[in-house]
Amino acid sequence: MVGWKQMKTMLILASISFSILITGCDMTNKQTESKTIETQMKDVRETAWSSLSPSEKKEVIGTWKEASITKVIANPQKFYLDDRSYEGKELTVVTFRSKKSKILGDISKLVDEKSQKVVGAGFRE
Template structure:
């Protein structure tokens, strides 16, 4: 009887260890990690034209991120439904900043889309 209990206890311990080793180190399932939203800086970078990318001083990881209210007096909105709403402003340093200013893109992080940009000089 005692031998049978020890075998059962050992089997449970082995199964627990095996299942524990399969869990994600980040505390979430692997599916959640695979579908993480892209960084707003990367979304803005992917929207740049070839000529804009040529004038970038650094790379997309160097961009500055802030929250702003999208308004048509300051920004050119591709989607007018975002007027008056809080969005993410990604500022990418340009080697043409003295002449034109830095490149700025408005990103809606929920949809992962660029919804506008700043009006450069």
């Protein structure tokens, strides 16, 4: 027969084991979530990069991974929109630093993250 002290020790060990198991699962979920967000950001930049012409790619400083990302509301006075149905919607702007930025400005592409489509571009001089 198991005594009270042995039962208490087994309960404590079971509680500790359960806590470690739950904490480990929670950390795994957070790491997976973080990698998913990072992957989505890469995809947006890579999607924008794929839409660049060969001459635009030659003038980019660095790689597609170094592009900056911001959220904007699509406005035809600030961006060229391929599809006017995106006007007023939140989109992601992917901006590539350009060797010609002092003359023309940097290269910016508007991306709809849900569809992973480039739907417009920033105006250049």
